[in-house]
Amino acid sequence: MSRSSAVSALSLEQLGSLTRASELRAGLQALAWPLGSPELDAALPNGVPRGQVTEWAGPRSAGKTAVLRQLVRSVQETGAGAAYVDGTRTLTPAPWVRGRLGPGGAPPFWVVRPPEPAGVLPATEELFKSGAFGLVIAEGADWSRTPVIRLQRLARETGAALIAVVDQPGCVPLAGFRVQFSSDPHSRSYRIQIRDRGLHREVSYANDLPYRLPEDSGLPDRRVPKKPS
Amino acid sequence: MGRVACLRIPDFPIAAHLRAESAVELPGLLPMIVVRGEGKNAVVAAASEIARSGGIELGMRAADARAQHPGLREWEWSPTLYDEVQTELAATLLAASPRVSRAGPGAFWLDAGGWDRMGGEGAFIEAARSAALAAGYPEARIGIADTAAAARAATRLRGSAVQQIESGHDARFLATLPLHVLSISEELLELLAALGIETVGELADLEAGEVEARLGAEGVQAHRWARGLDDGKEGPFGGRPPSDWSAEVEFPGPIERIEPLLFLLKSCLDNLSDALAAKGLCLRGFALTIETEDGPAQQAIRPARPTRQVSLLLKLCRTALEDLRLSGRALGLRIEAEEVVPAVAEQADLFEPPRPDPDALANALTRLQGRWGPESVVRPAAADSHRPEKAGRWEPVELMSELVRTPASRGAVGHGGGRSLHVARHGQGHRTGHRAPNVRDGTPVVPSLSPQDVRSSLASRAPFGLVDGNGDDSASMESPALVLRLWSRPQPLDVRIEAGQPGAVDVDGDWRAVHSLQGPERLSGEWWEDHFRREYYRVSTTKGDLLWVFYDPRRRGWFWHGWWD
Numbered sequence: 001m002s003r004s005s006a007v008s009a010l011s012l013e014q015l016g017s018l019t020r021a022s023e024l025r026a027g028l029q030a031l032a033w034p035l036g037s038p039e040l041d042a043a044l045p046n047g048v049p050r051g052q053v054t055e056w057a058g059p060r061s062a063g064k065t066a067v068l069r070q071l072v073r074s075v076q077e078t079g080a081g082a083a084y085v086d087g088t089r090t091l092t093p094a095p096w097v098r099g100r101l102g103p104g105g106a107p108p109f110w111v112v113r114p115p116e117p118a119g120v121l122p123a124t125e126e127l128f129k130s131g132a133f134g135l136v137i138a139e140g141a142d143w144s145r146t147p148v149i150r151l152q153r154l155a156r157e158t159g160a161a162l163i164a165v166v167d168q169p170g171c172v173p174l175a176g177f178r179v180q181f182s183s184d185p186h187s188r189s190y191r192i193q194i195r196d197r198g199l200h201r202e203v204s205y206a207n208d209l210p211y212r213l214p215e216d217s218g219l220p221d222r223r224v225p226k227k228p229s
Numbered sequence: 230m231g232r233v234a235c236l237r238i239p240d241f242p243i244a245a246h247l248r249a250e251s252a253v254e255l256p257g258l259l260p261m262i263v264v265r266g267e268g269k270n271a272v273v274a275a276a277s278e279i280a281r282s283g284g285i286e287l288g289m290r291a292a293d294a295r296a297q298h299p300g301l302r303e304w305e306w307s308p309t310l311y312d313e314v315q316t317e318l319a320a321t322l323l324a325a326s327p328r329v330s331r332a333g334p335g336a337f338w339l340d341a342g343g344w345d346r347m348g349g350e351g352a353f354i355e356a357a358r359s360a361a362l363a364a365g366y367p368e369a370r371i372g373i374a375d376t377a378a379a380a381r382a383a384t385r386l387r388g389s390a391v392q393q394i395e396s397g398h399d400a401r402f403l404a405t406l407p408l409h410v411l412s413i414s415e416e417l418l419e420l421l422a423a424l425g426i427e428t429v430g431e432l433a434d435l436e437a438g439e440v441e442a443r444l445g446a447e448g449v450q451a452h453r454w455a456r457g458l459d460d461g462k463e464g465p466f467g468g469r470p471p472s473d474w475s476a477e478v479e480f481p482g483p484i485e486r487i488e489p490l491l492f493l494l495k496s497c498l499d500n501l502s503d504a505l506a507a508k509g510l511c512l513r514g515f516a517l518t519i520e521t522e523d524g525p526a527q528q529a530i531r532p533a534r535p536t537r538q539v540s541l542l543l544k545l546c547r548t549a550l551e552d553l554r555l556s557g558r559a560l561g562l563r564i565e566a567e568e569v570v571p572a573v574a575e576q577a578d579l580f581e582p583p584r585p586d587p588d589a590l591a592n593a594l595t596r597l598q599g600r601w602g603p604e605s606v607v608r609p610a611a612a613d614s615h616r617p618e619k620a621g622r623w624e625p626v627e628l629m630s631e632l633v634r635t636p637a638s639r640g641a642v643g644h645g646g647g648r649s650l651h652v653a654r655h656g657q658g659h660r661t662g663h664r665a666p667n668v669r670d671g672t673p674v675v676p677s678l679s680p681q682d683v684r685s686s687l688a689s690r691a692p693f694g695l696v697d698g699n700g701d702d703s704a705s706m707e708s709p710a711l712v713l714r715l716w717s718r719p720q721p722l723d724v725r726i727e728a729g730q731p732g733a734v735d736v737d738g739d740w741r742a743v744h745s746l747q748g749p750e751r752l753s754g755e756w757w758e759d760h761f762r763r764e765y766y767r768v769s770t771t772k773g774d775l776l777w778v779f780y781d782p783r784r785r786g787w788f789w790h791g792w793w794d
Contacts, residue, residue, distance in 0.1 A: 037709070059772075059773065059774075060773075060774055060792055060794060061711075061773055061774050061775040061776075061792050061793055061794055062773065062794065063709070063711065063794065064794055065711075065712040065714060065794040066709040066710060066711045066712050066794065067709055068712075069709070069710075069712050070709045081590075088714075089717055090714040090715060090716060090717070090791070091714060092618075092620075092621060092712075092713055092714060092715050092791070093607075093609035093610060093612075093621035093622055093623050094609070094611070094612075094620050094621030094713075095609075095621075095710075095712045095713065096609040096621075097609045097610060097611045097621060098609075108590065108608070108626075109608060109609070110606055110607070110608055110626055111606075111607050111608065111609065111623065112597060112605060112606050112607075113604070113605055113606075113607065113623070114601055114605060115601055115605070119600075119601065122600075123597060126593055126596050126597055127593055127597075129592075129593070130589040130590065130592050130593030131589045132589035132590045132593055133593075182773070183773040183775075184773065185744045185745070185769050185770065185771060185772070185773045186744070190708070205708045206708060
């Protein structure tokens with residue numbers, strides 16, 4: 001649709017007081033950030049809710065970061081900024097590099113790496129206070145009730161979503177949704193469970209090791225098998 | 230409002246030559262010319278008033294001028310001499326004004342403000358004329374006005390050595406003058422003449438939008454001058470060096486607590502911000518100096534983006550003061566701009582998704598980087614390296630680059646970039662014995678399964694826990710690519726070798742049996758810098774960990790480098 005036809009398609013009432021066309025298109029769906037997967041978006045109500053704290057729990061290799069990356073991209077596509085407060089300092093840059101998005105390039109994606117995990121919550125609060133980010137992911141924090149209440153209030157005021165990434169489920173008090181990740185190495189399948197005040201939904205998908213290598217590399221193995229003691 | 234003075238030496242090249250010869254003649258009394266060029270190509274570059282009245286015009290051939298006036302006195306064009314003379318005169322004029330700058334050949338801008346308690350503008354004029362006379366230029370003309378354009382125009386009028394334009398009357402003064410008193414190009418003068426506009430007042434009466442549409446940027450500037458508006462580009466403050474943007478305060482008594490210091494600091498910032506706003510400028514960096522009983526303490530402050538927002542500057546100063554260890558009580562403070570830049574506004578796009586507020590981003594960035602340093606707020610960027618941990622880099626966020634909306638770097642996701650781990654490069658490293666892996670988005674990719682494959686795969690296995698508290702509410706989805714996470718430094722790992730290969734690994738103090746293993750993938754390279762040789766394995770444990778470990782034959786040990794998540 002050309003610009004002129006897009007404008008003519010909008011009534012004056014719709015335009016309101018100089019509302020951007022993209023905002024009009026987004027409409028009420030902007031109350032949640034879509035995850036970019038129809039199954040997950042159906043399991044969560046339209047995606048990750050804004051203005052709330054969502055717990056993102058699961059052990060190592062359960063697929064938490066994979067879905068988070070998908071979510072960040074989805075948020076950026078709407079033009080909103082996203083931030084990841086990485087208290088573990090284990091995030092690697094390459095998977096998060098983003099190509100051109102629209103005529104203006106990609107919206108900001110900041111990774112905040114405080115020197116100590118204790119800096120995660122202050123950094124998250126600072127990002128919320130700026131009001132510049134639609135999604136803030138915080139990992140490595142020690143979640144207690146008081147900071148969660150404060151962050152929840154800030155999230156509600158700014159309309160941003162907060163995802164608290166933890167290893168064990170139930171670590172984030174007052175979380176609106178609890179998304180739990182797990183994997184089964186035998187069947188190489190992954191499972192995402194979503195809990196919301198008694199409601200329980202589940203999404204599963206199969207995965208394999210990243211890539212296969214031949215068992216015989218063609219070179220002799222120099223290591224000597226450990227002798228039984 | 231500040232007052233601007235312009236001092237002009239009429240027929241400056243001739244006056245300069247006469248001054249160099251210590252001659253006593255006035256340029257207006259004898260036919261004199263300055264010639265530029267040689268031989269037949271020589272033309273008249275300057276002529277005294279009497280020469281001009283005798284028919285000599287600027288630009289005419291020197292031979293023709295000589296033919297008209299056989300006794301004509303002439304000199305060769307000498308830029309070096311004019312520069313020396315002008316420098317010398319500027320130094321003399323400093324006796325009248327603390328701020329003197331050049332306003333073209335033979336003309337100077339002077340700051341005429343601050344004479345209220347020293348006799349007013351009359352005293353200033355007297356001082357400036359005395360200085361010019363002392364330098365040997367009794368014919369100097371002086372114009373004083375609110376704007377530089379009016380002051381300069383005043384010096385271009387014949388008949389009066391001093392033109393003092395009352396404050397607020399610049400436009401009225403200019404209205405009746407011909408257009409050439411403004412510094413505008415010949416082309417614009419011709420264009421305005423063609424439109425029937427001959428005086429400055431007629432130009433001022435034009436509608437601003439029309440002027441912009443028809444006459445362009447130069448027309449807009451001339452229109453502003455004609456209306457008595459100052460654009461800040463000229464005058465004694467136009468070329469003001471950045472270091473001159475400063476504000477300082479001396480405390481009535483020694484201060485020990487931060488609150489009163491911040492109170493006075495705010496008033497300083499207010500003053501500086503107002504001065505910057507008047508010139509349409511913003512601070513890009515500044516130095517905060519606290520004078521204490523034991524000497525000055527200084528801290529450089531650089532906002533995330535140029536700003537003159539006092540609240541933000543005050544926050545930055547507060548943070549800086551917390552880091553600044555004062556050895557004694559504070560006696561005064563000074564804020565000095567290290568760099569000022571013009572304020573710019575960003576044009577939004579109706580059809581582009583809304584962008585975060587730049588001021589909000591600046592606030593967040595300033596606070597976070599102020600707390601933990603620039604490396605604490607980063608963004609991902611592609612990098613080309615064979616070494617796994619260098620395949621990509623964190624770049625400190627710079628707000629200006631965020632705001633100019635440059636697209637992400639090439640070689641990024643979806644453009645063939647990402648990890649170069651799997652690319653053999655001569656001289657950088659090599660990998661052996663492996664087929665090309667499947668890479669997507671900079672991470673090893675889970676082999677993509679179609680939704681049908683997934684469903685059939687799940688159906689063939691016993692589905693685990695698909696039933697929830699509310700009944701059958703489960704679904705299957707396409708798998709997202711797993712993301713590699715790395716320790717900042719590979720961690721030593723205890724590995725139990727079974728049948729010549731890893732059989733169990735010690736993760737977080739817990740021995741976990743290896744469920745499946747892929748490898749070795751041998752990586753080596755960078756012999757010229759920090760040689761590495763690693764034999765990587767992808768280890769899947771019975772507890773679900775998907776680890777990336779390597780054996781280092783040089784150190785004869787196992788290391789845990791990261792995991793997929």
